[in-house]
Amino acid sequence: MEQKKLVFSFEEGDRNNKKLLGGKGANLCAMTQIGLPVPPGFVISTEACLSHLAQKRKGLQPSLIKEIKMAMADLEKKTGKGFGNPKNPLLVSVRSGSAISMPGMMDTILNLGLNEETVDGLIKLTKNERFVYDAYRRLIQLFGSIGLGVKDEEFDAIFEKIKKKNKAADDSSLGAGALKETCNQFLKLIKDNTKKPLPQDPYVQMEIAIEAVFRSWMGKRAIDYRREFHITPEMADGTAVNICTMVFGNMGDNCATGVAFTRDPGTGENRLFGEYMINAQGEDVVAGIRTPKPISKLRKDMPGIYRELEELRHTLEKDNREVQDFEFTIEKGKLYCLQTRNGKMNASAFIKTSIDMVNEGLLTEEEAILRIQPDMLTQLLHPRLDPKAKVEVLAQGLPASPGAASGKIVFDADKAENQAKLGEKVVLVREETKPEDIHGFFAAQGILTSRGGKTSHAAVVARSMGKPCVSGCDAIKINNLAKEAMISGEPLREGDVITIDGSTGNIYKGIVPTIEPEFVEDLLVLLEWADDIGELQVMANADTPEGVAKARTYGAMGIGLCRTERMFNQPERLPIVREMILAESPEERQKSLDQLIPFQREDFKEIFRVMDGLPVTIRLLDPPIHEFLPSDEELVNEINHLKDLRETVEGMTELPDTLKLLAPEFLEKYKATLETITQGLEELKNKHLAETLISSKETMLQKVKSLSETNPMLGHRGVRLGITYPEIYSMQIRAILEASAEHVKEGGHIIPEIMVPQVCTLEELEWVHRYVTTIHKNVEMKYRIKVPYKFGTMVEVVRACMRAGRLAELAEFMSFGTNDLTQATFSFSREDAENKFLPLYNEVGILQHNPFEVLDIKGVGRLMMIAIEWARKTRPDMKVGICGEQGGHPEAIRFCHHINLSYVSCSPPRVPIARLAAAHAKLTEKEYVLF
Ligand code: PEP
Ligand code: MG
Secondary structure (H helix, E strand, C coil): CCCCEEEEECCCCCCCHHHHHHHHHHHHHHHHHHHCCCCCCCECCCCHEEEEEEEECCCCCCHHHHHHHHHHHHHHHHHHECCCCCCCEEEEEEECCCCCCCCCCEEEEEEEEHHHHHHHHHHHHCCHHHHHHHHHHHHHHHHHHCCCCHHHHHHHHHHHHHHHHHHCCCHCCCCCCHHHHHHHHHHHHHHHHHHCCCCCCCHHHHHHHHHHHHHHCCHHHHHHHHHHCCCCCCCCCCCEEEECCCCCCCCCCEEEEEEECCCCCHHHHHHHHEEECCCCCHHHHHHHHHHEEEHHHHHHCCCCHHHHHHHHHHHHHHHHHCEEEEEEEEEEEEEEEEEEEEEECEEEHHHHHHHHHCCCCCHHHHHHHHHCCHHHHHHHHHCEECCCCCCCCEEEEEEEECCCEEEECCCCHHHHHHHHCCCCCEEEEECCHHHHHHHHHHHHHHEEEECCCCCCCHHHHHHHCCCCCCEEECCCCCCCCCCCEEECCEEEECCCEEEEEEECCCCEEEECCECCCCCCCCHHHHHHHHHHHHHCCHHHHHHHHHHHHHHHHCCCCCCCEEEHHHHCCCCCCCCHHHHHHHHHCHHHHHHHHHHHHHHHHHHHHHHHHHCCCCEEEEEEECCCHHCCCCCCCCHHHHHHHHHHHHHHHHHCCCHHHHHHCHCCCCCCCHHHHHHHHHHHHHHHHCCCCHHHHHHHHHHHHHHHHHHCCCHHHHHCHHHHHHHCCCCHHHHHHHHHHHHHHHHHHCCCCCCCCEEEEECCHHHHHHHHHHHHHHHHHHHHHHCCCCCCCCEEEECCHHEEEEEHHHHHHCCCCEECCCCHHHHHHHHHCCCCCCHHCHHHHHCCCCCCCCCCCCHHHHHCCCCCCCHHHHHHHHCCCCCEECCCCHHHHHHHHHHHCCCCCEEECCCCCHHHHHHHHHHHHHHHHHHHCCC
């Protein structure tokens, strides 16, 4: 049987086969094949790595060794040098390189081929003893640590001592003698540690080095990196090994080494960007031992080479059709290119270069769109921490709403509001938040909670406002009464300044500088291209006129979810909502609803005005109504406090008698003042204010207790509430239809979509539909115009998926509420899972992702597919969307495109990301693999 070829020279390797040759290897082949100055070399394939790792025996397979030796003979021919030949020694580098770049994760050994004999030979040849010992000490350290497992720090310690002894500030000031001494001490270190000298046979060196690079693929660093960045075996399996002739940038002042980008990776500007060092080796640039010079200075230092580099950058870009990050070395006035790869840049540079490269004819619009990962745009849409800031993390919670914010700690929403009015920047810190805290959200720069997950009230509200939020930070213990908190054991008081980073969940003490977001013109152009390509409509979840206006600026094509309960969250509305809940009879409740309807109608009108001509989906009240009341714990505390106050007042009225007994002289001295106070207190007592307040709080407490549920998320909420309290839904339906009628009368165009939450059965839908038809008739009569509308349902319980065909008889549209549907599918509580067991599940790999964040395609997605299939059997043109948090994530968007959803809806700041992701989904639909 013919042996599989495992070794490929740079001339013969297939540049397109990165899986076989690794990214670095394939690029070296590509550069060689288009005639760029790459030092000769060859690639040992990833297949060789995998079969080596699979074998039990030690050492490389004989067939592989044979191929390597043939390739080395070829290299000797090309360079005119001999491997291990003291007269003209060939030195090579051994570098790892897998299909996906894993910077710094695997190993590299330089100057292989040096031994006692070739060192002497090279000195004779170069007449440069310093250079040769410098090269030798680098080999010994790299080979000793990577190949033989001697600790790197031990080499470093020796080197530091020698530098100290020689009073050398850095490596370059050491002379040949000191470097020779370094080599000798390094060699001794190896012998002491391994009980053997450094192998002198260069082929033995090479075999050990290759084995070490193969092994590094399964090193802890590399495994962790692959797990962190979700690099699967389909993407990269095994590392290739690149053997390349050494060229030296440290042979004198006509030598240099450097790294460069074909465009500025910070701004995207189209100019050569990089750094170089005269008389140095590549690793010196990386190690930061000496300060490199900006590449513009090379124009003066080596004008000819600078021109060559300019040419090289154009050739590299044209060939790769991507910004390149490349390494070069200048050996005795000759330029070599040692490596090239796609440049990593920040989001704004990516966007600028995309637009420029399309204008330059280098890329098509589609290619320009595909080179930007949608999630990257996050960088541009929120203020973020200055990466240059040196800071220590105090604690970590869940990254619930991206962006960074600094401010003084406040523990309640009223205080947040008052402080903000005084111009203070505050961060609202709560155990968890409730609708009544909403004014605190408006006032605060950011929100931090010790409880709740990424779909908790705090998280969802903050996201909809585009405010940074860290939720579920267990390390915080809040003492509301004392107005202080312990964060990771550090006591912090109200007024102390903290910074939260909602993109990472990190919390810092003090102010950490931030960088403001930029919504640049280039991004707008790019997103317009994306909209032309994408088929999925991108809607926003927004519930207030301000939120909707913001969504529009992000390019939302409509509102996919308006959570109407959020409209009650304003200081002047909440007391009316409470009255409505506390009402004893439907008539009494109606009175409160009559007060609420103008607010809702006006908000809807404003929303319709902003979204004129676009779809607006309005969901009827969803959460259990007790969420609008204070918790029983809070009420009990308040009642006790009021009772204490009452007793204090009573005690104060007896003060003159007490003084008479204990200190008559005081009574005499303050008689007049005391009389005024006791009179005032008597009056206060007679008004029975405390009693009234206590009694109203006690009534509220009773109500809270009667409404309390063991499992509110699975309890009296959504359509169940709408059926038991028909007045509430009727008020909302009327507000929607009247706002719509008024908007139409004013010349606007709107077809509101009334959506019913938590539906399980067609009968529930029918029930609400009856309210709608009656009110609709009424409104049309009142306004004397046609008022179009659509009626639809959320699909967020498992039964709704199973009965989607029946629901579609009445529902004209459907929206998957994947927050609840995920909860229902997994039977994981939305409120508890994310800060209890999910992190461990993710860490140990039981679940790859948090399903409340990344759509669980295999489970929840499967249910969605079934539901769509059945719903469209009943109603083939059924409009179907998704409005759970997952709907704004690129992977979910790819899936939603694949299963023919009509739209995705997400929080406003994710809209640009979703627009780009919708275009990606269309452009990559052929490669999509389900499950
Ligand atoms: C959902 O369940 O996905 C949804 C959007 O509704 P909410 O998060 O308001 O329950
Ligand atoms: Mg829901």
